[in-house]
Amino acid sequence: MRRMYSVFSFFSGCGLLDLGFEKAGFNIVFVNELSNSFLNAYKYSRKKMGCAIPRYGFWETDINKYLYSRREELDGFMNNARSNGDIIGYIGGPPCPDFSVGGKNRGKDGERGKLSLSYIKLIVNMQPDWFLFENVKGLWRTAKHRAFYDSLKEILEEGGYEITERLTNSFEYGVPQDRDRILLFGINKAYTNCSPRLPWEKCIVYKLALMKSEDWPKQDIFIEGSKTVNPNPGLAPLTVQHWFDINNVDNHPNSNKHFIPRAGIEKMRTIAEGDVSKKSYKRLHRWRYSPTVAYGNNEVHLHPYRERRISVAEALAIQSLPKEFELPQDMSLTDMFKTIGNGVPFLLSDGIAKTIRFFLEGNVCKELQRQI
Numbered sequence: 212m213r214r215m216y217s218v219f220s221f222f223s224g225c226g227l228l229d230l231g232f233e234k235a236g237f238n239i240v241f242v243n244e245l246s247n248s249f250l251n252a253y254k255y256s257r258k259k260m261g262c263a264i265p266r267y268g269f270w271e272t273d274i275n276k277y278l279y280s281r282r283e284e285l286d287g288f289m290n291n292a293r294s295n296g297d298i299i300g301y302i303g304g305p306p307c308p309d310f311s312v313g314g315k316n317r318g319k320d321g322e323r324g325k326l327s328l329s330y331i332k333l334i335v336n337m338q339p340d341w342f343l344f345e346n347v348k349g350l351w352r353t354a355k356h357r358a359f360y361d362s363l364k365e366i367l368e369e370g371g372y373e374i375t376e377r378l379t380n381s382f383e384y385g386v387p388q389d390r391d392r393i394l395l396f397g398i399n400k401a402y403t404n405c406s407p408r409l410p411w412e413k414c415i416v417y418k419l420a421l422m423k424s425e426d427w428p429k430q431d432i433f434i435e436g437s438k439t440v441n442p443n444p445g446l447a448p449l450t451v452q453h454w455f456d457i458n459n460v461d462n463h464p465n466s467n468k469h470f471i472p473r474a475g476i477e478k479m480r481t482i483a484e485g486d487v488s489k490k491s492y493k494r495l496h497r498w499r500y501s502p503t504v505a506y507g508n509n510e511v512h513l514h515p516y517r518e519r520r521i522s523v524a525e526a527l528a529i530q531s532l533p534k535e536f537e538l539p540q541d542m543s544l545t546d547m548f549k550t551i552g553n554g555v556p557f558l559l560s561d562g563i564a565k566t567i568r569f570f571l572e573g574n575v576c577k578e579l580q581r582q583i
Contacts, residue, residue, distance in 0.1 A: 216568065217266075217292045219243075219285075219339065221274055221303035221330060225252040225538065225550045227530065228302060228345065231560025233262060235568055237300070240266040241288055247271055248546045255539040267291075274329050278336060289337060298575055300567075301337075304345035304392075304555060305330050331363045334397070335370030340575065341398050342372070343567065345555060348391040351378055364395070372397035375409050379559070382422060382500060383415045386531045386556040387449050389423075390503045394563060398570075402578050409570050414562035422449065427499040430485040437516045441498045451515065452497035454528040463524035464537045470520050470544060484515050495521070501529045504556075506548040526551045531558040 219241040220229050229239050242265050244250040250271050257264075267288040277285045292299055305326040327346065334342045350360045367374055374397040381390040396409045428442055447453045460466055472479070478492065485496030494513040495501050504526060506512070512521050521529075523544070527536060530551060538547050 215297040217297040218300050218302055222305050223253060224249045224553050225256060227554030227557060228304060228560045231557055232564040234561050235564035237564060243270045243272055243274060245271060245273055248542060249550050252538050252542055252550060256536055259537055260535050274333060277333055298571060299339045301334055301339045301342040303330055327363060331366050335366060338399060344395040346393045348378055348393060351393045367397055371400045373400055377411045380419050381556040381559040383417055383419050384558045384562040385416045385448060386558045387451055387454050387500045388504055388529055388556060389500055402575050404578050410566060413566050413569060428485060428496055430483040433482060433484050435518050449500050450498050451495050451501055451529060455525060458528040458534040460524040460528050465523035468523035468544060468547060479513060482513060504529055504552050506552045523547045530554060530556045
């Protein structure tokens with residue numbers, strides 16, 4: 212019997228993490244997102260791309276309800292999937308501003324910080340076959356947050372999971388962006404012969420330290436509409452301009468979606484191409500990679516050679532999304548940039564999804580065959 216890889220997605224946003232799993236052969240059967248705007252964007256983008264509608268639907272629901280009042284409903288969906296012989300996984304990246312160095316830093320006591328614990332409790336209560344937890348590196352590297360993160364891992368281990376983790380950078384997977392994220396993977400101990408050792412590096416394309424040590428261009432004087440030649444053609448796939456080109460951003464449906472500042476034009480003109488040293492007003496360099504795509508807390512990313520902020524189409528390209536991916540025209544600019552910045556870069560998601568599938572096919576599926 213052919214096994215189906217069914218995924219229940221939480222904190223789904225507009226579905227950037229999910230898209231990587233879909234492309235890697237997983238079936239997204241359940242989507243949960245509290246923001247109506249983000250959920251509508253998820254539906255819109257999938258319809259445009261011809262993706263299947265989740266078997267158990269889209270749910271605009273507080274995840275905590277699945278721990279209590281709506282637990283039987285979620286349990287019913289999982290039982291139905293299991294009756295079909297599906298291998299069930301949970302994926303999700305709880306909101307991270309409370310753990311981000313550049314965010315509010317409220318940690319586990321922040322309203323959003325509490326959602327990490329909710330997600331872990333849900334995993335332990337519902338017992339999927341495997342799970343993926345994604346979050347910012349502040350949860351790993353900041354001392355006061357690390358204790359909380361370690362407690363989450365203890366809950367998972369005591370709740371029946373073998374776990375493995377990695378601090379991963381999207382750059383390693385070919386994303387033109389320096390973006391660190393914690394990835395925590397777990398396999399249910401019901402699979403007694405499974406090692407939790409996910410082969411994390413199987414789908415990595417670039418060695419992080421080696422690529423960062425390359426002679427990338429630093430800064431150039433900003434000139435509106437200037438044209439330059441890439442000094443390192445071999446590094447082109449990791450550059451902002453390469454992704455602008457392959458996604459044809461000037462003709463993308465979201466190409467005209469960018470903030471038009473009422474003030475700050477003069478300041479904008481003084482920022483050199485490639486100067487990303489400041490908290491705000493970072494001007495990208497066309498021939499190098501971008502800093503982390505994050506558009507909250509007054510962080511502003513400027514176009515390399517145009518007198519404006521980057522567009523939604525350009526932000527999607529920097530997140531390595533396929534050019535066919537688009538957001539609805541009636542979505543607010545704030546929500547567009549927020550959901551893009553919150554999302555997992557597509558190539559990172561795709562690489563991790565392929566790695567997980569390789570692991571499941573080599574471990575879980577073999578054990579199921581023995582049981583049959």
